[in-house]
Structure formats: C-alpha cells, structure tokens
Amino acid sequence: MTTGVRRRMGVEERRQQLIGVALELFSHRSPDHVSIDEIAAAAGISRPLVYHYFPGKQSLYEAALRRAADELADRFTEPREGPLGARLLRVMTRFFDFVDQHGPGFFALMRGGPAVGSSTANAMIDEVRQAAYEQILAHLAVESPPPRLELVVRSWVSLAESTALLWLDGRRVPRGELELQLVHDFAALAAVSAAYDDEMAGILLPILADEPPGGPFTDLVTRLGALAAAVPSPRSAPLPAPRGA
Amino acid sequence: MTTGVRRRMGVEERRQQLIGVALELFSHRSPDHVSIDEIAAAAGISRPLVYHYFPGKQSLYEAALRRAADELADRFTEPREGPLGARLLRVMTRFFDFVDQHGPGFFALMRGGPAVGSSTANAMIDEVRQAAYEQILAHLAVESPPPRLELVVRSWVSLAESTALLWLDGRRVPRGELELQLVHDFAALAAVSAAYDDEMAGILLPILADEPPGGPFTDLVTRLGALAAAVPSPRSAPLPAPRGA
Numbered sequence: 239m240t241t242g243v244r245r246r247m248g249v250e251e252r253r254q255q256l257i258g259v260a261l262e263l264f265s266h267r268s269p270d271h272v273s274i275d276e277i278a279a280a281a282g283i284s285r286p287l288v289y290h291y292f293p294g295k296q297s298l299y300e301a302a303l304r305r306a307a308d309e310l311a312d313r314f315t316e317p318r319e320g321p322l323g324a325r326l327l328r329v330m331t332r333f334f335d336f337v338d339q340h341g342p343g344f345f346a347l348m349r350g351g352p353a354v355g356s357s358t359a360n361a362m363i364d365e366v367r368q369a370a371y372e373q374i375l376a377h378l379a380v381e382s383p384p385p386r387l388e389l390v391v392r393s394w395v396s397l398a399e400s401t402a403l404l405w406l407d408g409r410r411v412p413r414g415e416l417e418l419q420l421v422h423d424f425a426a427l428a429a430v431s432a433a434y435d436d437e438m439a440g441i442l443l444p445i446l447a448d449e450p451p452g453g454p455f456t457d458l459v460t461r462l463g464a465l466a467a468a469v470p471s472p473r474s475a476p477l478p479a480p481r482g483a
Numbered sequence: 484m485t486t487g488v489r490r491r492m493g494v495e496e497r498r499q500q501l502i503g504v505a506l507e508l509f510s511h512r513s514p515d516h517v518s519i520d521e522i523a524a525a526a527g528i529s530r531p532l533v534y535h536y537f538p539g540k541q542s543l544y545e546a547a548l549r550r551a552a553d554e555l556a557d558r559f560t561e562p563r564e565g566p567l568g569a570r571l572l573r574v575m576t577r578f579f580d581f582v583d584q585h586g587p588g589f590f591a592l593m594r595g596g597p598a599v600g601s602s603t604a605n606a607m608i609d610e611v612r613q614a615a616y617e618q619i620l621a622h623l624a625v626e627s628p629p630p631r632l633e634l635v636v637r638s639w640v641s642l643a644e645s646t647a648l649l650w651l652d653g654r655r656v657p658r659g660e661l662e663l664q665l666v667h668d669f670a671a672l673a674a675v676s677a678a679y680d681d682e683m684a685g686i687l688l689p690i691l692a693d694e695p696p697g698g699p700f701t702d703l704v705t706r707l708g709a710l711a712a713a714v715p716s717p718r719s720a721p722l723p724a725p726r727g728a
Contacts, residue, residue: 385655393645400641401634410630419675426671430664433706439713446714459711461678466704468684469691 253291253301256281261302264343269299300358303347307362310336311369318377322445323421323454325377330398330417337402338413345406348399370395378441386438390431394424422458498536498546501526506547509588514544545603548592552607555581556614563622567690568666568699570622575643575662582647583658590651593644615640623686631683635676639669667703 247255259281263272274295278285292298313332316325337344347359374391375383383391398420405416425446432438449455492500504526508517519540523530537543558577561570582589592604619636620628628636643665650661670691677683694700 385653389646389649389656389661392649393642396645397638397642400638404634404637408630411634415679416634419679422675422678423672426675427668429707429710430667430671430703433667433703433710434660434664439710443710443714458675458678459714462674462707463711465674465678465684465688466708469688469704 249291252283256288256291256298257301257305260298261305261340261343264299264302264346265340266342268342268346269295270346274298300362302343303359303362306340306343307366311366314370314373316373316377318379321449321453321455322377323425323449323456326374326421326424327417327454329373330420333398334402334405334413334417337406341406345403348403367392367395367399370398378445380441384437386431386435387441390427390438394420394427397423397427418454421454425455425458494536497528501533501536501543502546502550505543506550506585506588509544509547509591510585511587513587513591514540515591519543545607547588548604548607551585551588552611556611559615559618561618561622563624566694566698566700567622568670568694568701571619571666571669572662572699574618575665578643579647579650579658579662582651586651590648593648612637612640612644615643623690625686629682631676631680632686635672635683639665639672642668642672663699666699670700670703 256277260272260277263277263280274288275285277298278288281288288298292301310333313336314329316329318325347363371388371391374395375387378387378391380387401416401420401423405411405413428438428442432442446455446459501522505517505522508522508525519533520530522543523533526533533543537546555578558581559574561574563570592608616633616636619640620632623632623636625632646661646665646668650656650658673683673687677687691700691704
C-alpha cells in the first residue's frame with residue numbers, strides 16, 4: 239500500500255527518526271553548530287513539523303542524548319566470564335568505538351556544549367557514569383564496596399572519560415594503545431590503593447591470581463618489575479650503601 | 484578622619500569586598516542557594532547597591548570564580564627543589580586545603596552549578612587545569628612534552644579533580660590518605676606509560692633515580708613489589724609449570 243508513496247509515519251516513529259537524524263548530525267559536528275533547519279532537511283520534513291514533535295532544539299538534543307547515553311551504558315555490559323583484564327579491554331574497545339563514532343557530540347557534551355548546565359543532561363551523564371561504575375563492581379564480584387574501592391572504580395571511570403577527551407583532541411596516540419593503557423591504569427590505581435590498604439589487597443589479589451600469563455595485568459606486572467629494576471641510582475634502593483667522601 | 488564613621492569605599496575596593504563576601508558564602512553553600520539579598524546583607528549594603536557594582540548574580544559569581552581560580556592555580560606553584568614526590572605531595576596538600584575550604588562552591592562549579600554552561604566559567608576552569616598542567620611539566624623539567632607525557636599529566640590533573648569531588652561527597656576516606664594516593668597515582672600512571680614506551684621511560688627513570696629511600700615513590704615501588712609477590716596463584720608467574728591432569 240505504501241509503494242511509491244511516502245508513507246506517513248506515526249508520532250513515535252517520527253520522533254525516533256528525528257532523534258536518529260539529530261544524533262547523526264551531532265556526531266559529526268558540535269550540536270552548537272547544527273540548526274533545526276538542517277535537522278529538518280536531513281529528515282526530509284519542514285522546520286515547523288520538527289517543532290511539532292520537539293518544542294525546541296534543547297528537547298531534541300536531550301532526546302538524542304538519552305539515546306546516546308543508553309547506547310554508551312550498554313557498551314559497558316560484558317559477560318562475567320574469563321579473566322578481568324580481557325573483559326575490561328573489550329569494554330574499553332567498545333567505549334572508544336562509541337567515542338570515535340560520536341566524537342564532536344561527545345566532546346561538546348563533556349566540555350560544555352548546549353546541554354551542559356541543563357540538569358536533565360547532567361543527570362543523564364551521571365546515569366552513564368553510575369551504570370559504568372555498577373558494571374565494573376559486578377565484574378569485581380563485590381556487593382558492598384568499601385569506600386576505597388568505590389573511589390578507585392569511580393575515579394577510573396572519570397579517567398576513561400578524560401583520556402577519551404584528550405584523545406579526541408588531536409588523536410596523537412593510537413586509540414588501541416589507550417584502550418590497553420586504561421586497562422593497565424585500572425590495575426595500577428587498584429594496586430596503589432591495595433599497597434596501602436589490606437581490605438583492597440584482599441579484593442585485588444584473588445583477581446590477579448586469576449589472570450593468565452599473557453593477559454594485560456600480568457604483562458604489566460612483568461614490565462613494571464623490569465622498569466623498577468632499571469632505575470639507575472643507588473638512592474632508589476631501600477638501604478643505600480654509604481657513599482665515600 | 485574615618486574613625487567612628489563608616490568610611491566610603493572606592494569602586495574597586497567595594498567590588499573586591501563583594502567578591503570576598505560572595506566567595507565566602509559560596510564556600511559554605513552552593514551558589515544556587517545564595518541570594519543577592521544575602522550577599523548584600525553580609526556586605527552591609529543594600530541590594531540595589533550590589534547591582535550597581537555587578538549587573539547580576541552571574542557576573543558576581545564569575546568575579547568570585549576568577550579570584551578562586553587564581554588562588555587555586557597559585558597552589559600548584561611549588562619551588563623546583565628536592566625530590567619530585569615530596570613536591571607533589573605539598574601541592575596535593577594545598578589543593579585539598581582549597582577543596583576543603585571552598586567545598587560546596589567547588590562542588591557546584593565542577594558538578595553543574597550556575598556557572599556551568601557559561602563559556603566564561605568553563606574558560607576559567609580550563610585555565611586552572613592548564614596552569615596545573617604547566618606547573619607539573621615544569622617540575623618534570625620537560626620543555627616539549629611528547630603526546631604520551633601530555634596525556635599522563637593532563638589525565639592526572641583530571642584524576643585529582645575527580646578524587647577531590649568524590650572525597651567531598653561524604654568524606655569517607657581521610658584527605659591525607661588521598662593526597663598521598665594522588666602522588667602515588669601520578670607515579671603509577673607515568674609508570675604504566677613508561678612500561679610500554681621508551682621515550683616515557685627515558686623521562687621517568689631519572690626522576691625515580693632522584694627519589695630518596697623514604698620518599699613516596701620509593702615506598703610505593705617497595706610496596707607494589709611486595710603486593711606482586713603476594714599474588715597467590717602460579718598462573719601469575721610468567722612461565723607457569725604445566726599442571727597435571
């Protein structure tokens with residue numbers, strides 16, 4: 239019945255189409271520089287019709303952000319099977335896929351685009367951070383995280399955000415290297431905490447014990463050992479030999 | 484001549500007084516919840532007179548932010564003498580002094596207060612980040628930082644921000660512990676990068692060589708070595724012995 243004739247979309251279908259079109263445009267240029275006219279043109283409808291579905295650019299932006307936030311939160315979902323290092327690496331690869339795909343929109347959102355300062359947008363960003371935090375906790379199999387673990391996981395989520403933003407600004411380091419680096423950073427931040435807190439050590443040690451020899455965590459430990467051994471001066475030894483006059 | 488009579492302040496003096504009063508109020512409650520009436524009352528002048536000096540709350544907020552930003556940037560200034568670990572620890576102590584003193588204002592600013600979304604406020608936040616970045620680079624005595632060093636230093640500055648925000652939200656870990664942890668985190672993030680990049684290793688190794696035995700960096704290395712040795716399973720060894728069926 240619709241062949242050859244432009245089928246009339248239902249309200250929800252049209253809204254979803256507009257969200258998709260807006261998200262695509264926001265993914266290539268900052269939302270500040272995308273007009274409702276362009277969104278209307280890309281969707282093949284008139285400007286007034288866009289306003290029929292969304293009262294203003296802010297509401298369309300927030301709807302696009304909602305979809306992007308759900309998609310980003312999904313990327314942190316990973317089966318709880320196999321060593322943790324490999325799981326985190328898969329998550330980081332999907333995270334950078336997202337950042338790569340939505341670059342300018344992601345950048346604008348996190349660095350002061352039109353939706354920043356809107357409590358709706360801030361609440362959505364926090365939702366994604368919370369989803370990422372809960373996913374990581376689930377992978378650590380810790381139900382009631384002690385405050386130091388919460389701090390390590392939340393600050394690592396924030397480190398992943400800032401690393402992605404720095405990468406977008408020039409892309410001067412290959413993203414594959416940063417994905418692996420963030421997995422290593424997680425281990426490093428957790429190890430720093432565990433080095434000074436027995437409860438954290440009790441959580442981290444069994445995880446490291448489950449890591450295979452070729453995994454990112456054990457590779458890091460081996461390399462850090464080599465790095466520590468390469469420190470040139472005797473001053474780095476715990477008990478330096480007395481130096482003659 | 485002014486004894487017993489309220490001296491009339493000059494324009495700039497009055498502006499500075501209002502900025503100080505506003506900053507003090509913003510340091511104890513979120514700027515969203517501080518009214519111009521309160522600022523006027525605390526300064527001992529009328530509400531219309533406040534508007535004479537500042538056209539609106541946003542401009543007063545931005546002036547207060549300007550002063551706070553300058554003050555915060557100053558706290559990253561540290562003489563380039565002695566081991567790096569001890570210098571960073573003094574910087575972190577002054578940073579947490581600032582966060583402690585301006586808690587609610589700092590929190591509101593970084594987590595979506597009234598000035599977020601204002602390009603003036605965002606530019607000031609970026610200035611402070613940039614000042615912190617340049618200070619750290621100066622301490623590393625690196626003039627043209629390779630991209631991986633820039634990434635480590637900038638992402639560490641962002642880690643310090645997020646750690647401070649997480650601390651403000653409940654203060655469940657003593658701040659002194661977090662100040663030291665951030666110094667360790669710096670070493671850990673740099674070491675992760677140096678473990679995979681010769682240029683970074685060339686920058687980090689001489690710094691570690693200058694660290695005294697009791698300093699935060701060598702203490703961390705010793706403790707991480709003990710932690711690595713405590714990993715319980717043979718799977719963590721580089722070449723595990725074959726397991727019998």
